Structure formats: structure tokens, C-alpha cells
Amino acid sequence: MKATKEQWSSKFGFIMAAAGSAIGLGNLWKFPYITGTSGGAVFVAVYIVFLLLLGIPILLSELAIGRFAGMNAIDSCAKIHPRWGFAGAFGVIGAFGVMASYSVVGGWVIRYIINSFTDTNMNSDYFTSFSAQSFEPILWMAVFLLLNCLIVKSGVSNGIEKVSTVLLPLLIIFLIAIMIYSLTLPNAADGVKFFLVPDFSAVASLSDFMSIVFNAMGQVFFSLSLGMGTLITYGSYLPKDNNLASSTVTIVTLDTIIAIISGLAILPAVFSFGFEPTEGFGLMFRTLPAVFSRITGGTIIATAFFILVLFAALTSSISLLEVIVSWVCSNTKLTRTWASVIVTVLIFIAGIFSSLSVGAIPDIKIGNMSLFEFFNFFSDKIIMPLGGLFICILTGYVWGIDNAVKEITNNGRFKFAAKKLFAFSIRYIAPALIAVIFASSLISFILPLFR
Numbered sequence: 067m068k069a070t071k072e073q074w075s076s077k078f079g080f081i082m083a084a085a086g087s088a089i090g091l092g093n094l095w096k097f098p099y100i101t102g103t104s105g106g107a108v109f110v111a112v113y114i115v116f117l118l119l120l121g122i123p124i125l126l127s128e129l130a131i132g133r134f135a136g137m138n139a140i141d142s143c144a145k146i147h148p149r150w151g152f153a154g155a156f157g158v159i160g161a162f163g164v165m166a167s168y169s170v171v172g173g174w175v176i177r178y179i180i181n182s183f184t185d186t187n188m189n190s191d192y193f194t195s196f197s198a199q200s201f202e203p204i205l206w207m208a209v210f211l212l213l214n215c216l217i218v219k220s221g222v223s224n225g226i227e228k229v230s231t232v233l234l235p236l237l238i239i240f241l242i243a244i245m246i247y248s249l250t251l252p253n254a255a256d257g258v259k260f261f262l263v264p265d266f267s268a269v270a271s272l273s274d275f276m277s278i279v280f281n282a283m284g285q286v287f288f289s290l291s292l293g294m295g296t297l298i299t300y301g302s303y304l305p306k307d308n309n310l311a312s313s314t315v316t317i318v319t320l321d322t323i324i325a326i327i328s329g330l331a332i333l334p335a336v337f338s339f340g341f342e343p344t345e346g347f348g349l350m351f352r353t354l355p356a357v358f359s360r361i362t363g364g365t366i367i368a369t370a371f372f373i374l375v376l377f378a379a380l381t382s383s384i385s386l387l388e389v390i391v392s393w394v395c396s397n398t399k400l401t402r403t404w405a406s407v408i409v410t411v412l413i414f415i416a417g418i419f420s421s422l423s424v425g426a427i428p429d430i431k432i433g434n435m436s437l438f439e440f441f442n443f444f445s446d447k448i449i450m451p452l453g454g455l456f457i458c459i460l461t462g463y464v465w466g467i468d469n470a471v472k473e474i475t476n477n478g479r480f481k482f483a484a485k486k487l488f489a490f491s492i493r494y495i496a497p498a499l500i501a502v503i504f505a506s507s508l509i510s511f512i513l514p515l516f517r
């Protein structure tokens with residue numbers, strides 16, 4: 067087992083890479099559609115509460131563990147306690163699962179970039195017919211994975227950091243422009259209202275509320291890349307002089323602002339053109355091209371938008387690939403290039419089944435979910451929360467708050483005013499919340515299997 071030698075070349079580069087990992091399809095594609103299917107503003111409010119209670123403390127813990135140990139996710143956790151490597155293993159396994167569905171969507175995005183050039187008439191049925199094909203989506207997924215492999219094989223500061231530093235700022239500028247455009251559409255206000263003003267009739271029963279809570283927690287984990295070893299891995303490339311607490315706040319703030327801007331870019335357009343916000347995972351793919359096709363210059367905006375989605379997706383997926391690759395590099399004799407290639411091929415194989423299950427071979431199911439949905443469910447509802455729970459226990463009880471705080475403050479060099487809050491949250495609030503929500507969701511998943 068080798069310790070990590072690579073490092074970020076600057077603080078800005080690290081923030082761009084970590085925020086780039088957080089900001090991704092989770093913000094642009096998932097957040098608007100889950101807000102749409104989970105009752106709008108009530109969901110957004112619960113989401114923000116979870117960001118504060120779970121998101122910030124867990125993200126900070128992961129960075130601290132990574133920087134303290136300076137190794138890949140599994141070996142970093144094992145350095146804190148030899149029996150705790152499994153906490154990091156959730157990341158390595160989970161990253162694989164997320165990639166198997168993330169790359170499918172990444173492939174769709176590439177197809178849409180090309181299509182928005184050539185086909186001005188992309189109607190909302192296009193998504194159904196395209197995603198249900200067998201060959202094409204797999205081809206584009208392969209292209210997406212190839213891009214990932216090329217970036218990750220180039221290394222941490224040379225590949226990941228360089229790409230994120232260029233792509234993330236571009237993405238933010240683009241997205242703000244599209245939001246402004248969306249907000250000026252007729253009836254845009256209905257979308258804004260749906261997004262920001264709670265409508266409690268969407269929460270008619272306790273089970274409605276529980277499903278909102280469950281979705282919100284999953285989304286916090288997914289959006290911040292938590293419980294997956296990503297931030298442990300990225301933290302391991304950090305120099306000792308980084309102020310982890312302030313980096314954490316910056317990353318969470320950027321991620322949240324982008325999620326809100328995405329909501330304000332997509333939902334007003336959905337309402338303005340009379341689509342249903344409850345559309346589900348096709349929301350972005352079905353509604354936006356239709357919106358763009360109705361406006362002059364729409365082709366250019368559509369192309370720009372999907373390029374931006376690709377940027378966001380890439381800066382996240384490379385972080386997932388890096389979790390696995392850094393572990394493989396440290397524990398085998400493989401070079402970074404070979405590790406990247408082999409892991410990418412394995413993900414591709416899983417991705418093929420995941421892609422086919424979306425429509426071409428709908429029988430590839432686990433329980434009542436398609437394999438694609440299962441990979442999604444398994445990662446953000448099972449692996450990530452469980453990974454997060456173990457990170458809380460590892461930090462709060464095994465490593466101990468005092469040791470964690472020593473790392474966070476660089477042995478007292480930085481102020482850390484929220485120490486007590488952090489301790490309380492990581493030891494009690496976060497684990498209790500995750501355990502309760504997780505248990506109730508597991509029951510709701512398992513029960514229907516026996517019916």
C-alpha cells in the first residue's frame with residue numbers, strides 16, 4: 067500500500083475540483099426533477115435543512131479523514147482504525163454503482179449535444195424513442211466513459227484539476243444566462259412559485275412526507291458526493307495548510323447555489339410551456355429541447371445548454387472514477403493509466419446492462435425497478451447514506467472529535483467556532499437521522515418484494 071504523493075496545485079484548483087465533483091447531473095438533471103416529483107418547495111426546504119444537519123458535518127469529516135491519512139478511501143479509513151477500512155469500501159463499491167447509471171445519462175447528454183445541432187425538431191417523444199434504443203445509447207455512453215478515462219489517467223493536478231478549473235466557471239456563467247432567459251418566459255412565475263413557495267397540499271399524508279424526507283436526504287448525499295469516499299480521496303491530495311472548514315462551506319454553498327439556479331432555469335420553462343413538473347427522470351431531456359425548439363436561436367441555446375450539462379457531468383464522474391482508480395493504484399502494481407483503463411472497461415460492462423434496462427430490454431429488473439433505477443436507488447439511497455453513517459461513527463467515536471478537530475484546525479492554527487455544533491451533529495444528529503430514515507426506506511423497499 068502506497069501513500070498518495072499527488073497534490074492539488076492550488077487552493078482554487080482544489081475548490082474547483084471538489085465543487086466540480088459536487089456540482090453535476092445531481093444539480094442540473096436530478097434536483098429539478100426530484101423537486102418536481104416530490105412536491106416542489108416543501109422538498110426544497112427539507113433539502114436545505116438536511117444540508118445543514120448532515121451535509122456540512124459529513125463533508126468536513128471526509129475531507130479531514132482524507133487529509134489526515136493521505137491515502138485512497140479504504141486505506142484512509144483503515145489508517146484511522148485498522149478494522150474500519152470497510153467504511154471506505156462503501157465508496158469504492160458505490161462509485162462503481164453510481165457510474166453505471168451516471169455514464170448512461172452522460173451518454174444521453176452527448177447525444178443531445180449532437181442532436182441539437184442537426185435536428186431542430188426534437189419533440190418530447192424523442193427522449194423515449196432514443197433512450198429505448200439498444201445500440202446508440204451504449205455508443206454514446208462509451209464516448210462519455212472514454213473522456214473520463216482520458217482525464218483521470220492524466221492525474222490529479224494535471225487532469226482533474228486542470229479540467230475542473232476551466233469547466234466549472236464556464237458552467238456557472240452559462241447556467242446563469244439560461245436562468246435569466248427562463249425567468250423572462252411567459253408564466254415563468256408559476257414555476258418560481260412551485261419551486262419556492264411551499265404548497266402543503268402536496269404533503270397530504272405521513273407517507274408523502276416520509277418520501278419527501280427520504281428523497282431529500284438521498285439528494286443531499288448525491289449532490290454533495292458524500293458517503294462515497296470522493297471527498298476522502300480529494301482530501302488526501304490536500305496540503306496541510308488548507309482550511310478545511312472554510313473549504314467545506316465554500317463547496318456546499320457553491321453546490322446549493324447551482325442547484326437553485328438549475329431549478330430556476332428548468333422549472334419556469336416547464337411551466338411556461340405547459341409541461342408537467344412530475345415528469346420524472348426525462349424532465350430535462352424531454353422538456354428543454356421542446357422549449358428551445360420554440361424560440362429563435364434555440365438551436366444554439368440548446369447546444370450550449372447540453373454542453374454545459376456535459377461539463378457538469380464530467381467534473382463529477384471523474385471524481386467517482388478517481389475513487390476507484392486511486393484505490394486500485396495503491397493496492398496493485400498497475401500504473402494509473404492501466405488502472406483507469408481497466409476500471410473504465412468494467413464500468414462500461416455494467417453500464418451496458420443499465421442502459422439496456424431503460425427501454426430496450428425492460429425486463430432487466432431487480433424487484434420492481436429497472437436496473438438503471440436500481441443502480442440509482444442502490445447508490446444514493448443505500449450505499450451513500452450507509453457510507454455516511456459509518457463516516458459519522460468513525461469520526462465521532464472511533465477517531466474521536468478531538469483528533470478530527472486537530473486535523474480540521476491544523477493543530478489549533480485555524481479557528482473553528484462551530485466545533486461543538488460539529489461534534490453534536492456528527493455524534494448524534496446525523497447518525498440518528500440517517501439510521502431512522504434509512505430503516506424506514508429499507509422497509510418500504512423490501513415489503514413490496516414479498517407482496
Ligand code: PHE
Binds near residue numbers: 164
Ligand atoms: N455530486 C454529483 C452530482 O451532483 C454526483 C456524485 C455523487 C459524484 C457521488 C461523486 C460521488 O452530480
